[in-house]
Amino acid sequence: MDLLANLSLGFQHALTFNNIAYAFIGCLLGTLIGVLPGLGPLATIAMLLPITYSLSPDAALIMLAGIYYGAQYGGSTTAIIVNLPGESSSVVTAIDGYQMARQGRAGVALSTAAIGSFFAGCTATLAIAAFAPILSEAALQFGPKEYFALMILGILLATVLSTGPVLESLGMVILGAMISLVGTDVNTGEQRFTFGLTQLYDGVDFVPLAMGIFGFAEIVRNLRSEERSLVTQKITNLFPTRDDWRKMTAPILRGSALGTFLGILPGGGAALASFASYTLEKKISRTPEEFGHGAIAGVAGPESANNAAAQTSFIPLLTLGLPSNAVMALIVGAMMIHNIQPGPQVMTSNPGLFWGLIASMWVGNLMLVILNLPLVGLWVKLLTIPYRFLYPAIMMFCCIGIYSIKNDTFELYQAALVCVVGYGILQLKLPPAPMLLGLVLGPQVEENFRRAMLLSRGDATVFFTSPLSGTLLAIAVVALIFMMLPSIRARREKALQE
Amino acid sequence: MQIRDQRALVSGAIFLVIAVVVFMMSLEYEAGTSARMGPGYFPRILSVGLGVLGLVIMAGAVKRTAPVERLEPWTLAPLLWIAGSVAVFAFLLPRLGLVISLAVLLIGSSLASHEFTWRGTIVSTVVLIVTALGAFVYGIGLQFPVWPTIF
Structure with missing residues (x-):
């Protein structure tokens, strides 16, 4: 049994004292920022990236992964108790979760979310363990043209499946790719777009960029509508009744399966999965009228789905080296810091890291259940901290993180500039996350494009005539055309509306 | 048109x-x-x-079918306080060290809020600076100039 041998290797790594401790810190931080509205996993991971220099690669990745899936838990807690989704993925949880809380069943809603998330986490862990080796085996056969086609497909799916107009998202991807051009051209060694600044010879670092937008510019936007009033509900009974159990089992199973699948797709992720699951549950429910009035299935399904998707979105990253969303793009950065090139070779060259990370996700999920239910009261207290004390703290952590990248102030000036530009981007309602994806994928797209064209002696038709890359590009084109059709566009906008 | x-x-x-x-x-x-x-x-x-x-x-x-949407007005004051205090922090850090530059950063960015009070800001600034020193400088050992270089 390969699977068992691999998983046991993983657990050996994940269960060392050090790694348990970092998984714990990651989960704790993740829950914390999931609870706090206005601070997401993206900004937090960007903030902590530089600090992970000093950790071992296992510990760094385990902690960062913990932040991502921990945030899914934390977001649901506030969504249920105070109708304030801390994370975009828990927006739908707030619909029925808050209604349950108003009926005095906040405790049941919370434990339903926790049980669902835990089950989904286990499913996703097994799914990664089962599918990752197959995919990375296949990926080893990929040449430059297949990689190019795969990245184009990933980028297109990511823009199609995310919120916001498709064309504008695509524009932001290209903008990000343009920023990634800055620096030394790998093939010729020529400096491009550096304006003679030596600090730019290595390219634009994405940490100041991410923090300038998701940290600073976001704060400026939040300052417009500052104070929020909170009415907290008393949390009484945590234990679901027998009837609750019966009603939540099927949605949890369906949500886990759906989330696992949607997480693997490029461009998929937690927010999409939770929404899809809610729609599904409502559609197949025998009592659809209960939805919106405290249906337990409306909590169980989406909460399972977003947690499963948060975890399986690591699959394309670990097997193909392709980040499927902006958070994964930052994880790529974390791997690069430790000189690990993400891709199919990670599994063979660093089996301990690979399986350790997967096993740590299971361990982390267990911790989250234990951590969250008793600590609910504490998390709710945190919400009462006024924003005017919160955001200077966020700024401080960001600035310290940015300076620590290179122990240089250049990146800080850069972040201040990005804050102004990013504020403009947010004001224009342009989606900033695709830009980050473009920034991270840009160099790889260019590199593979140039290499493939070199191999084909300048013949661009090779991308379409080779069976594998042709198929991938065909799917990409179909997805794009599909989304441009007016009728589907209208439905998509309706579906993605939060 | x-x-x-x-x-x-x-x-x-x-x-x-x-x-x-x-x-x-x-x-x-x-x-x-x-x-x-x-x-x-x-x-x-x-x-x-x-x-x-x-x-x-x-x-x-x-297009005639396009949704009517206007540009949102910019709120300039908070933007300048936030972006400005980051830039000033960058300028002061190598010269006056972490403690003073953090104080400037924290107070400067707090001024962006229209609910700013001196008392609350000073208390939270002191708490945050002590936390930062404890966690990052002495805790995980990040390299920072802590005090002004003249001393």
Whole structure:
């Protein structure tokens, strides 16, 4: 049994004292920022990236992964108790979760979310363990043209499946790719777009960029509508009744399966999965009228789905080296810091890291259940901290993180500039996350494009005539055309509306 | 022709302008042939792509079916406090050390809030600076100039 041998290797790594401790810190931080509205996993991971220099690669990745899936838990807690989704993925949880809380069943809603998330986490862990080796085996056969086609497909799916107009998202991807051009051209060694600044010879670092937008510019936007009033509900009974159990089992199973699948797709992720699951549950429910009035299935399904998707979105990253969303793009950065090139070779060259990370996700999920239910009261207290004390703290952590990248102030000036530009981007309602994806994928797209064209002696038709890359590009084109059709566009906008 | 969607029109126009500027700049780099691309080849492809997108988005904004959307006004004061205090922090850090620059950063950014009070800000500033020193400088040992270099 390969699977068992691999998983046991993983657990050996994940269960060392050090790694348990970092998984714990990651989960704790993740829950914390999931609870706090206005601070997401993206900004937090960007903030902590530089600090992970000093950790071992296992510990760094385990902690960062913990932040991502921990945030899914934390977001649901506030969504249920105070109708304030801390994370975009828990927006739908707030619909029925808050209604349950108003009926005095906040405790049941919370434990339903926790049980669902835990089950989904286990499913996703097994799914990664089962599918990752197959995919990375296949990926080893990929040449430059297949990689190019795969990245184009990933980028297109990511823009199609995310919120916001498709064309504008695509524009932001290209903008990000343009920023990634800055620096030394790998093939010729020529400096491009550096304006003679030596600090730019290595390219634009994405940490100041991410923090300038998701940290600073976001704060400026939040300052417009500052104070929020909170009415907290008393949390009484945590234990679901027998009837609750019966009603939540099927949605949890369906949500886990759906989330696992949607997480693997490029461009998929937690927010999409939770929404899809809610729609599904409502559609197949025998009592659809209960939805919106405290249906337990409306909590169980989406909460399972977003947690499963948060975890399986690591699959394309670990097997193909392709980040499927902006958070994964930052994880790529974390791997690069430790000189690990993400891709199919990670599994063979660093089996301990690979399986350790997967096993740590299971361990982390267990911790989250234990951590969250008793600590609910504490998390709710945190919400009462006024924003005017919160955001200077966020700024401080960001600035310290940015300076620590290179122990240089250049990146800080850069972040201040990005804050102004990013504020403009947010004001224009342009989606900033695709830009980050473009920034991270840009160099790889260019590199593979140039290499493939070199191999084909300048013949661009090779991308379409080779069976594998042709198929991938065909799917990409179909997805794009599909989304441009007016009728589907209208439905998509309706579906993605939060 | 009527501008219905100001937001999309401006977004598209910005894309177009960036595309033109990047294209002009990439003319300085050799394009090479499609088999042996020079450093200028890919930037040109990207700028053509972005330019076309920009035009299509602009065209969509003046269509009769386009949604009516206005530009949102900028709130300049908070933006300047936030971006400004980051820049000032960057300027002060190598000269006056972490403690003083953090104080400037924290107080400066707190001024962006319209619920600013001196008492609350000073207390939270002191707490945060002590936390930062304890966790980052003495805890995980990040390299920072802590005090002004004259001392």
